[in-house]
Amino acid sequence: MKPIRVVVNGALGRMGQEIINAIAKQDTIELVGAVEKEVTQKYLPIVGKVVRFSSDLDSLLEECDANAVVDFTTAEASMVAARIAAKRKVNLVIGTTGLSEENIAEIDQLCQKCDIGAVVAPNFSLSAAVLIKLAELAARFFDHAEIIEMHHDKKVDAPSGTAINTAKAMLKAHGKPFTYPKTKTEVIPRTRGGQIKGIAIHSLRSPGFMAGQEVIFSGEGQRLSLHMETISREAYMPGVILAIKEVVKRKGLIYGLDSLLEKL
Numbered sequence: 001m002k003p004i005r006v007v008v009n010g011a012l013g014r015m016g017q018e019i020i021n022a023i024a025k026q027d028t029i030e031l032v033g034a035v036e037k038e039v040t041q042k043y044l045p046i047v048g049k050v051v052r053f054s055s056d057l058d059s060l061l062e063e064c065d066a067n068a069v070v071d072f073t074t075a076e077a078s079m080v081a082a083r084i085a086a087k088r089k090v091n092l093v094i095g096t097t098g099l100s101e102e103n104i105a106e107i108d109q110l111c112q113k114c115d116i117g118a119v120v121a122p123n124f125s126l127s128a129a130v131l132i133k134l135a136e137l138a139a140r141f142f143d144h145a146e147i148i149e150m151h152h153d154k155k156v157d158a159p160s161g162t163a164i165n166t167a168k169a170m171l172k173a174h175g176k177p178f179t180y181p182k183t184k185t186e187v188i189p190r191t192r193g194g195q196i197k198g199i200a201i202h203s204l205r206s207p208g209f210m211a212g213q214e215v216i217f218s219g220e221g222q223r224l225s226l227h228m229e230t231i232s233r234e235a236y237m238p239g240v241i242l243a244i245k246e247v248v249k250r251k252g253l254i255y256g257l258d259s260l261l262e263k264l
Contacts, residue, residue, distance in 0.1 A: 006022055136172075167199045
């Protein structure tokens with residue numbers, strides 16, 4: 001069986017480097033190209049080999065005959081890469097946060113038009129995917145819920161895509177808006193955080209965090225807390241590797257690692 005040929009977009013970013021290291025340990029996945037905005041050399045040394053290194057994703061895909069592009073850059077850059085890869089009929093694994101509903105809809109349309117697969121997830125941590133499924137289950141039995149998401153101070157968006165995805169899954173399972181206790185006076189505006197149909201969402205940003213989330217359900221005389229925490233970027237790699245292996249087998253968009261796990 002031939003290995004899955006992968007190009008990493010944003011290869012020198014923190015996630016890009018982690019993904020390249022993870023791919024290097026795989027027997028069934030091969031890194032064949034790397035892309036960055038600014039490139040000063042034609043080849044990138046990767047664990048005992050060199051791969052093509054370019055700032056031009058389009059020409060690199062033509063040259064490398066890739067099966068998948070992995071992108072953990074920015075929303076804007078990811079959409080540019082998605083359009084280029086789809087045109088070349090190359091599958092997509094995207095872990096960028098901050099993608100709008102319009103962006104997701106466009107990726108879905110690209111998959112259908114170009115007959116490719118895409119796995120798009122705001123969080124590739126298996127613990128986050130399991131937490132979402134547990135929150136879905138609990139949402140059926142509680143009317144009060146709040147989400148606290150914690151990330152490093154360099155994260156550009158708030159709330160996190162994972163928090164929004166969790167809230168949407170909870171609302172679908174609950175079947176109606178949650179009960180949101182209103183505060184008569186907020187001494188400091190927005191102290192209660194934002195909310196999505198009764199689910200309050202609070203975003204913490206601090207250099208003391210990598211990534212984490214807590215979902216708190218409550219009822220008369222009881223409270224249920226679901227908590228996950230990522231302590232290093234290695235936590236995302238099993239999910240990314242799984243997505244690469246699965247995206248080449250499937251057509252269409254799969255949104256969320258939890259949705260991919262359901263299909264296994």
